[in-house]
Amino acid sequence: MKRLVALLNPKTDLLVALTHQGVDEDSILAMNVPGLDLIVGGHSHTTFETSERVNDILIVQTGSNCESLGVLDLKVEKHHIIRMMET
DSSP, X not given: OHHHHHHHGGGOSOOEEEOOSOHHHHXXXXXXXXXXXXXXXXXXXXXXXXXXXXXXXXXEOBOXXXXXXXXXXXXXXXXXXXXXXXX
């Protein structure tokens, strides 16, 4: 994964990992793979009221079974998230 992030990062404005491994594993991913900007996760059915930040990487999850809908509005400039609004 680190090799892919290093390869893709210069070519992207924002690098998002869409995962299905649970919030604990998402946190481990954020600690071990610098260069990601955002992790949109699932599997553990965790509902975050606001995003978590691990190693300067945002992690979001919205629960399970269509019980809630997460909306993440990001403003990105020069390859960095400079503003985030969650609803």
